Amino acid sequence: MDWTSAQLRSLVELTRRGTITAVAEALGYTPGGVSQQITALEKATGMQLLRRVGRRVELTDAGATLALHAERILTTEAEAVEALERTRNEVSGTLRVGLFATAAAEILPPALRQVRETHPGVTVRSRDMDVDEVYDAVAGGSVDLALGLDYPDVPIPRDPSLRVRELSRERFSLAVPTGAMSGRPGRPGRPGRPGRQKVSLADTRDLGWILPSAGSYYGRAVLTACRRAGFEPQVLHEVTDTAATLALVEAGVGVSVVTELMLRLRPSCLDVLELHETMERHIVVVCRSFAEHRPTVAALVDVLRTSADRRPPERQRQSGNTHLTR
Template identity: 70%
Template sequence: MEWTSAQLRSLVELTRRGTVTAAAEALGYTPGAVSQQLGALERAAGMALLRRVGRRVELTDAGRALAAHAERMLGIAADAVAALERTTHTVSGVLHVGLFATAAAEILPLALARAQNEHPGLTVHSREMVVDEVYDAVAAGSVDLALGLDYPDVPIPRDPALRLIRMLRERFSLALPEGVLSGAREISLADARDLGWILPDLDTHYGQAILTVCRRAGVEPHVRHQVTDTAASLALVEAGVGITPVTDLMLRLRPSRFRVVDLTERFERHIVVIVRATAQSRPTVAALIGVLRKLATAGE
C-alpha cells in the first residue's frame, strides 16, 4: 500500500473536524481537493474508508482503523524530517506556520522581516487559523509550529508530544465607552457586571477564561453582543454599545476612541509557540522561535 502524507493528513483532519468542508478549512485546501485526496487514499488502501450518509460522509470501520494509525505515521514522518534537518546544522528550508488573526496582523510582519534579515535561507509559509485550532494543527502535522493563546484560568489540554513555549504575558483591562464610569482608573468585575459586555463565543477558550474569572469573582456578565473579531468588538465599544476586555496587543489592531481601565481582578493570557517536542531542535524551527523570542523581549 502506497499513500502520501497529504492523503493521511486529510483523513486525520476529517476525523478531527467531522466534515470535508471543515477539514478543508483546517488544511487550507478546497473541499474538492480534500475529497480527491481521500479518494486516492481509498484506492491506495484497496477498501472503502468512507461512506455517505445523506449529505455527509462518515468513516467506515476500515477508515477509523487507518485514522488511528495515520496521526502516528505523520508524527514519525515529521520526526524524520527533524532528524535530517539537524544533521545539516544550517538554517535553510521551508517552515509552515499557523497563527491567529491578531498575531497575523501584529507579530508576523515583524517576525518575517527579521527572519529574512537574519536567516536568508529560511522560507516561511503562514496560514491564519481559528485560534482554538492551532494546537490541533501542530498535532496533526498541518503546520510545523503555530502561534497560539493559552489562558492560565482555562489552560490548553497538554499533549506530551507537543511543547508550549511562552513568548509574552498580557494582562487584560476593560475598554469602556466615553462617559461610562467617568473618573475611575481601576474597577472590579462587580462594578462592570451590568454594563453590557461584548464577548466572543463563550464556548471558546477565551470565552471560557472570561467566564471563569468572572464567576470566581461572583459575577455573571450581562452579555449584549457575541463577537469574535477583535477589531469589531473595539468598534462597538467606540460606538458606546458595550464594554470588552482588551490587552495592549488587541488595542493595536484598531485605533479607537474609548477609555481603557485597569481591572482589580487579575486576568491574563499568554501568547505561546506550539511545536512538536522532537522539532524544537530543528535549526529552522529554533531560528524562528529565536526571532519570536527577541520580538517578545523587545515588546515587554
C-alpha cells in the same frame, strides 16, 4: 502503495474533526478538495475508507486502521525532514506557521524580518486560523508550529505530543465607551481629571458586554473572571473579531476586556480602564515535541522568544484616540 502525505493527512484530520468541512478549514482546502484526497486514497488502497451516515461520514474499519498507521507514517516523515535539515551546513527549509489575528498583525512581521536577516535560507508560509484551532493544527501536522493563547483561568489541555512555550504575558484592561464610567460612585472619571482609580469587573454588572462565544477559551476565561467577581455578564453582542469588538465599544453599545496588543489592531475613541482584578492571557508558541529541535523550528522559536523579550512592557499610552485611565 502509491499515496501522498496530503491524502494521509486528510484522513488523519477526519478522525480528529469528524466532518469534511472541518478538515477543509483545518488544512486550508475546499471540502471538495478534501473529498478528492480521500477518493484518491481509496483508489490507492483499493478499499472503501469512508461511508455516509445521514449527512455525516464515518470511517470504515479499513479507514480507521489506515488512519492509525497514517499518523505513524506522518510522524516518521516529519522526523526524516528534521534529520535532513541537520545534514545541511546552514539552517534552511520551509516552515508552515499557524497564527491568530493579533499575532499576524503584531508578532510575526518583526520576527520574519529578523529571520530573513539571520537565516535567509528559511522560508515561512503562514496561515491565519481560529486561535482555538492552532493546537489541533500542530498536533495534526497541518502546520509545523503555531502562535496561540493560553488563559490561566481556562488553560488549554496539555497534549503530551506538543511542546508549549510561553513568549509573553498580557494583562487585560476594561474597554468602555468614552465617558461611560464617569460620574458613577466608585468609578474613575474622564481621562485627565484628578482622583482616578481602578475599576472592578463587578462595576459592569448593569452594562452590556461584547464577547466571543462562551464555547471559546477566551469567552470562558472572561465568564469565569466575572463569575468570580459575583455576577453574570450580560452579553449583548457575540463577536470574535477584535477590531469589530473595539468598533462596537466605540459606538457605545457595550464594554469588553482588551490588552495592549489588541488595542493596536484598530485606533479607537474609547476609554481603557485598569482593573482591580488580575486577568491575563499568555502568548505561546506551540510545536510537536519531536520537532522541537528541528533546526528551522528551533531558529524561529528563538527569534520569537528574543522578539518577545525585547518588547516593551505594558505601560500608560495613547493609541489614536484611545485613552488609558490608570
